[in-house]
Amino acid sequence: MPRKNKIIYHKNFKYCFFTRNGGVSKNNFSSLNCSYNNGDDEKNVKKNIDLVNKKFYREKKIVLINQVHSNKIFFIDNYNNEIFCGDGIISNKKDLILGVLTADCAPMVILGKKYYGIIHAGWRGTFSGIIENAINFFLKKGERKQDIFIDVGPHLKKNSFEVKSDFIVKLKQLKVDSDKYISSIKKSLYFNFSLLLEDKIMNCGIDDFNISGIDTYQNHNDFYSFRYYYKKGIKNCGRQISLVSIKDNYEIGFR
Numbered sequence: 380m381p382r383k384n385k386i387i388y389h390k391n392f393k394y395c396f397f398t399r400n401g402g403v404s405k406n407n408f409s410s411l412n413c414s415y416n417n418g419d420d421e422k423n424v425k426k427n428i429d430l431v432n433k434k435f436y437r438e439k440k441i442v443l444i445n446q447v448h449s450n451k452i453f454f455i456d457n458y459n460n461e462i463f464c465g466d467g468i469i470s471n472k473k474d475l476i477l478g479v480l481t482a483d484c485a486p487m488v489i490l491g492k493k494y495y496g497i498i499h500a501g502w503r504g505t506f507s508g509i510i511e512n513a514i515n516f517f518l519k520k521g522e523r524k525q526d527i528f529i530d531v532g533p534h535l536k537k538n539s540f541e542v543k544s545d546f547i548v549k550l551k552q553l554k555v556d557s558d559k560y561i562s563s564i565k566k567s568l569y570f571n572f573s574l575l576l577e578d579k580i581m582n583c584g585i586d587d588f589n590i591s592g593i594d595t596y597q598n599h600n601d602f603y604s605f606r607y608y609y610k611k612g613i614k615n616c617g618r619q620i621s622l623v624s625i626k627d628n629y630e631i632g633f634r
Contacts, residue, residue, distance in 0.1 A: 382601040384411075384434065389528060392495050394488045394623035395435060396532035396591070398601045402427040404617060407608055412617030414480050419617065428620075432476075435622050441476045444468055446499045450509040452516055466504045467513050469496035471520075476624040482603035483595050485534035485576060486621035489513055491522035497623045500531075502572060505579065506553060514583045529580055529588040532621050535606060537562065537571040539596035546570065 381400040386393055402411030403426045408419040411427050432441055442455055444463040451465030458475060468477045471494045479486050484501035487510070498504070498513050517527055542561070547568065550557045555578075560571045573590050580588050595602040608616040 382598075386435065387530070388626065389490055389530075391492075391626055392490050392623060393435075393626050394490075394497075394530070394621070396486055396621045397431060397619050399603050399617060399619050400601060402430060407613050407615070408617040411619065412603070413478075413620040414618035417615045417618065431620055431622070436476055436624060436627070439474055439476045439624060441478050441622065442468060442470075443478050443480065446480065448499075448501045448503040450504055450507040450512050452496075452498070452509070452512050454516070466500070466509055467496060467498035469494055469513065469516055471495070473625045473627075476622050478620050478622045480618035480620055481532070481534070481595075482605040482616055482618050483535040485572070486532040487513075487576075488530045488532070488621070488623045489517065490528045490530075490623075491517050491520075492526050494520055494522055495623050495625065497621060500534075500576065502570070505572075505575060506549060510576070510579045511583060514580075514585060524584040525586075527585050527587065529585055531573075531576055531588070531590040533591045533593035533595050533598070533602050535572060535596055535604070536592075536594035537569050537573065538564075539594050539604075539606065540570040540572055542568050542570045544568075 382398045384397045386395045399411050404410050404412040404419050404423045412419050413427050415424050442458050446466050447464050449466050452467035453463045453465050455470045477497045479497050479499040487498045487500050489496045560575055562569050595604040596607050599607040603617045603619050
């Protein structure tokens with residue numbers, strides 16, 4: 380059976396790592412593609428975003444950014460349809476929904492007491508410090524490490540993340556033990572992205588976190604996986620959306 384889109388409640392916030400199920404798009408975009416930038420019919424994308432908005436919060440505005448595999452974070456206080464180029468957004472406003480799009484990269488929800496955020500953590504952004512930048516922003520706003528919770532959604536796991544020698548060179552530039560994150564299977568090299576995410580979160584002093592065990596590649600029927608389609612000779616696919624916002628008044632008791 381297809382995985383359902385489950386809304387998660389945590390203290391004053393709600394969030395969801397949506398699957399690819401429940402939309403109207405066709406073929407390799409089937410069916411809940413929420414990206415306008417991959418060749419899908421724009422009418423279908425709009426319908427999909429409307430479906431997501433209806434399930435999550437009909438009366439609130441979804442804020443997405445132009446993702447560029449960077450370490451750049453934006454704080455959004457008042458949204459007027461600006462276009463932001465970066466890979467993380469943070470707010471403390473009740474009338475907004477923050478979102479990112481992924482298809483193998485890791486969607487990461489970050490919750491404090493007053494502030495909430497979401498980042499698109501690909502390996503490039505992770506290597507260049509997007510996790511540290513996001514957590515440091517929370518701390519500068521007065522959030523305490525012990526009050527921060529992080530949830531990392533489905534992403535490419537170690538048995539599916541095959542890499543080449545040039546990737547190892549980039550990994551070594553982080554001045555980490557590259558052997559810790561690389562394994563060799565049948566003469567191929569594989570990268571444990573989840574472990575690096577975990578180490579980076581813990582190195583920032585955050586102890587309360589969760590990392591999904593779902594591999595987008597192995598579960599491509601439920602989640603878009605760029606790598607899965609690329610190996611089939613298809614250069615693009617849909618993007619699932621992940622959202623976070625503040626609970627509404629009627630949801631205060633929801634868990």
